[in-house]
Amino acid sequence: MSLRSQLAISVGKASRWFLTNFTKGGSSLPGKLALNLDPQILATLSQNYQVVVITGTNGKTLTTALTVEALKEAYPYVLTNPSGSNMRQGIVSTFLNAPKMHQGEKGIAVLEVDEGSLKHVVEALAPDYFVFTNVFRDQLDRFGEIHTIYQLMTDAARKVPTAKIIANGDLPMFHSVDLPNEEVYFGFNHEEASEVVPHYNTDGLLCPKCDHVLAYHLLTYANLGHFYCPECGFERPALSYQVDEIQEEALTHSDFTIDGHPFHLPVAGKYNLYNALAAYSVAKELGLNVEQIRSGFEKAQRVFGRQESFEINGKKVLLNLVKNPVGLDQVLSLIGLDSEPFTLVAILNNQYADGTDVSWIWDGNFEQIKNFPVKAAITAGSKAEEMTKRLTVAGLPAEQIKQVDDLSDVIETIKQSETEHVHILATYTAMLQLREALTKSGYLKAIKEG
Missing domain, CATH: 3.90.190.20 (Mur ligase, C-terminal domain)
Structure with a gap:
């Protein structure tokens, strides 16, 4: 480690200690100070971690929380960034606060990353996995239209071609671009196939290959579901992981099955079942069994807000x-x-x-x-x-x-x-x-x- 990196880490940790003990804490200032001293500090801090980057418009925070709790069932060092610390300085602050590992040990970092921040962190982090939750129209003044958001995500993936992408297969856009990365998909098959017509005001209903209006065998919400193009043959990719049954959707909880295995969550809504499915997919890719994943999900708390x-x-x-x-x-x-x-x-x-x-x-x-x-x-x-x-x-x-x-x-x-x-x-x-x-x-x- 260079002298510059050592100084940056020392200053960052010292400022974090001060903020934790004498203020409310939670500041990204330590990361900002460390980056000012060493712009490459993130690469140094993350070099002993297997990195999972979770990004997309909605669902990043809960997907991250569920993934972390599941992985804790199998791995001793699981690091994550707090909600709201998903930009570069916040991520650096997260690593500055990481528990010390013994010589030769490796950790796993599960990081929620703001779509606009991907380009600033992916090369330094060199993630092993990207998780793409979804892309919906969101804060046009910051990100622009959905194609602009997806461009940020694909640009990041191309910078790390060795990273595997775990993507929502029910979103047409995520199967529309050829990437050098290996890709696996998750989605819903909880109902019998039938012809379903989305609401006319829904974004993303045009085929990304030929601009014909997409058709659906199954629709969960918005433009998510078992899509196909009757004009050019573009269709949903094969799913590696799927929600295959929903037993109960209540105001306070959900009961459902993934790949035939029952799960219970203390949150409701199909959008949160997608988050659980994404976390399940990551855990399975990292070698966990169903009991470990279920145990982790049971320990997960509702994310504030x-x-x-x-x-x-x-x-x-x-x-x-x-x-x-x-x-x-x-x-x-x-x-x-x-x-x-x-x-x-x-x-x-x-x-x-x-x-x-x-x-x-x-x-x-x-x-x-x-x-x-x-x-x-x-x-x-x-x-x-x-x-x-x-x-x-x-x-x-x-x-x-x-x-x-x-x-x-x-x-x-x-x-x-x-x-x-x-x-x-x-x-x-x-x-x-x-x-x-x-x-x-x-x-x-x-x-x-x-």
Whole structure:
């Protein structure tokens, strides 16, 4: 190791020690300092690790969490980055905080990586595996359209041609480009094949080979499913791993089978079954058996902000992160499973991490809430007025909507709500701000990330 690298590591670790002991911790500053001293420090830090990079629009955080818990059943050194630390400096900070391994030992690093950060880290990390969860329209001001996002992912894969790609075979785009990498696919075969027509407003319905409209034998949601092109013959690839049955989809849990093996998750929604299937696929590729994977999944906790449940003065609250139309629709479908009357809270911010363009809320199917037992709604955030307008247009009576100024008012309004159940939808920075307010009020325990 060069003197420069040693200095960078020493400064990074010292700053991390200071931040952990004298501040709230969780900062990417140690990684930033180390990178300033040695721009190649990530390659040095990761050289004794087998690396799995998990990327895509939705599902990165839970897929990473489930993968980590499964791999811990078989490997003694499993490293991962906290949610929100998925850019280069955050990843460096993760390695700076890694437990010391003995001479000659190897670890596994399971890293959630923001799509826009792939180009900055893949060559240094030299990953052994890429996991591609999905690509949906997301934060157009940051990433552009879906083809731009996928280009970032394929560019990264080409830089490491020895890495195996574990991809969602139900997404047409992921089977559309010839890559030098070995590829395996996961997907759903939980229903008998029949002709299904996706909603006309769905993105990604054109064949990536000939631009003809795709047809489907099975559709899970959005443009995911058993697709084929009646014009040119393009079709879903053979699946190596599959969800072959869904026994129960409830508000709080899911029971399903993968490759004939039963699993239970304390989260719901088909989008989370895809996350579990992706994690299962990684674990199988790394040699784990079904019992090890199941044991790991059982130990996994709900990721904060994703179906996170807690109480506020006896009110049962479920918090969900929303950030794009597809994810929003899936969360709305999930809370639609609640048969009890509930209060809907929608907090919309437009900071950089949320996406400054909030027009995506108009593409989400808020109209379905007319069929839900919504007794009242609360809107908040920097774009609360836009969210209020969206709910009104969706059919919620204006007199049922209360727009509040800040998050402390949200908490007080929830306390006074007439319903026992409360569902909160929040964009990324809104979710973080709300959790901080709830922690200060004693409704949530403080969490140090990193």
